Amino acid sequence: MRRSGNSGGRIGPSLQKSWDRRAAANFIAGGCGSGLAILSSANALWSGNLEPSAFAAAAxxxxxxxxxxxxxxxxxxxxxxxxxxxxxxxMTREAALAPPLLVALAATALSANRAAAAASALLALAFLATQARILRAARGIPAWREPLIQPLILSTGLAEGAGAALLFFAFAPVSERLFLSVLALAAVALRQFAWRFYCRRLESRGAPKGALAALQAIDKPVLWAATLAPFLFLLATFAFPLFAAPFAVTAGVSAIFGGVLIKGVIVTRAAFNQGFALPDLPGLAGTGGGASTRPGRS
Amino acid sequence: MTRWVMVADLERCVGCQTCTAACKEENATPPGVQWRRVLDMETGEYPDVRRIFLPVGCMHCDEPPCMDVCPSTATRQRADGIVTIDYDLCIGCGYCIVSCPYDARFRTDRARFAYGGRPNEAERKRFDERRLGVATKCNFCVERLDAGIAKGLSPGLDPEASPVCVNSCIASALYFGDIDDPQSGVWVLLSQKNHFRLHEELGTGPRLYYLWGSP
Structure with missing residues (x-):
């Protein structure tokens, strides 16, 4: 199957051009901010270390x-x-959640109140969930409408948020950072699992080749730079307390980098539409076989 | 209840793109924007190969994903099934564009014309500033349809009340009509010939049917 020279339009999957880096930036910054709010709240409620500047940064x-x-x-x-x-x-729901979330975050940053922190965490979780559902509902893009995009976006937001939270507690004593470090390890591991299952599912469902190639291109960086690096540097903070601060910062930055990479690629480079595929049409392509075509699909 | 559908006979379509040109003339869409277009596909494997010309555009789905995602309610569905866009409500977020499985929606941010910076006569007459920065797509020539019905004409039978792509088709490959009316041409065609719709597995219920031979 191929298109001929005078074709009236695209047949195989093509990369969408409607949402560019600016849209990706919303998923990255919004996910990182809401993840930061959730992780900072969890840390505050568990260990009592409420860092107001983290909530301000999330906002x-x-x-x-x-x-x-x-x-x-x-x-x-x-x-x-x-x-x-x-x-x-x-999209309306995401927009509607933003004002109360920003108010709750500002209130937490100004008052250092645990109840406000808890409210921020709940609203941030809802905000993150709406971001995942925005992509899921975009039925023109196979890489977005895949249901496993939801756990991936959620876990990526949490991992980014954990990375950002680590930056705020990098210079704190190990005891104050312990709970956060455990959460960060869990979030990064969760993201890696979600990423792997998501990619495997897309392959099995015959996603556009261009989308699979874009995802495949970052598979190793996601594993090494966004999963193993934060893991190793976080463990190193305990093994080498003298260098705990730079190690924690490196772990945090690499965890954030993973989110930037994954969401940036999913929104801009893996966002192929499905093109036009004909069902099997016995008789239309001659006497023998059907005319089933799936141009550009794996 | 009336439900407008379009039917394309793949055994009649010759891929001449007259419907594409007629649509562009009627709606003065800018370069690169084709509310109606005909895909030119080759199927099968050598030596059993065939060309298929596939007219595509907005499918006016029964369950339009573009309408569900639209945050501004600019995209709506009329009682007769036609999916419309209110240019005064649309914010141009592009969410409907990425949600359409049929690549049928467009957004143009700046005025562009077929022959450089100046519009030709048809473009000048039909230029609509409201269509800049918002989503646009085929609307089954809804204004012609409504005006024709108001005059007592029958869409699908009377050219004055039918979409221009249907009127212009040199091979009589495109049909328009009420699928709920057993007297309509589209109803008869769909009951007599094999037909399919694109990407039915998505559950959108597209209302552009393709015919390809007798059962």
Missing amino acids: VLIALGLLFVWFEIGRPWRFLHVFFHPQTSW
């Missing part, structure tokens, strides 16, 4: 992500229309 990240989206939309001064469809639109 800034989430607001920045939404600002990037504002820069991307075609009619930015109509942005209030985004709130019109909460019945079914996950």
